[in-house]
Amino acid sequence: DxxxxxxxxxxxxxxxxxxxxxxxxxxxxxxxxxxxxxxxxxxxxxxxxxxxxxxxxxxxxxxxxxxxxxxxxxxxxxxWAGSSWYFLRYCDANNPNALASEEALNYWMPVDWYNGGMEH
Structure with a gap:
């Protein structure tokens, strides 16, 4: 690490x-x-x-x-640790029990295109 x-x-x-x-x-x-x-x-x-x-x-x-x-x-x-995973929440934004369900992550990830600021 x-x-x-x-x-x-x-x-x-x-x-x-x-x-x-x-x-x-x-x-x-x-x-x-x-x-x-x-x-x-x-x-x-x-x-x-x-x-x-x-x-x-x-x-x-x-x-x-x-x-x-x-x-x-x-x-x-x-x-930058927090900014490394925040986008995963968009896969299942209303899930009260987890960052995202395995099903949602399997459906939405990996993305084809991620558009971020210059710092990305």
Whole structure:
């Protein structure tokens, strides 16, 4: 994930924990959105990790699968993460339970043409 993750404070937190038993586990939907804690210092650690790595009370957590000890992911997603998927919502805009149903995604995707701004 080196192209995607960032070792900084700002950005969308990655909702994963690393469990000693289960490996990488996503947070359950009822735990979302994951919010970032307040920080006094935004400098990285001495080892180049995200400033979030300094917050042991936030980093140390329990695994949502086995309830054993786990560590939160301290990297964050870049600001363009949200703009990478928003168009999928148009496939099923009135779905109250999911971004889009599998049926709608299979019907509408992939698109033949996507017209975006110059930044796309």
């Amino acid at each position: 080196w192209v995607f993750s960032r070792q900084r404070y700002w950005g969308e937190p990655i909702p994963l924990v690393c469990c000693e038993t289960c490996g990488w586990v996503p947070l359950p939907e009822e735990s979302l959105p994951l919010t970032l804690p307040e920080l006094d210092s935004y400098e990285p650690t001495d080892h180049g990790e995200s400033p979030l790595a300094k917050l042991s009370d936030w980093v140390s957590t329990t695994c949502p699968h086995c309830h054993g000890p786990a560590q939160r992911e301290t990297d964050t997603m870049p600001q």
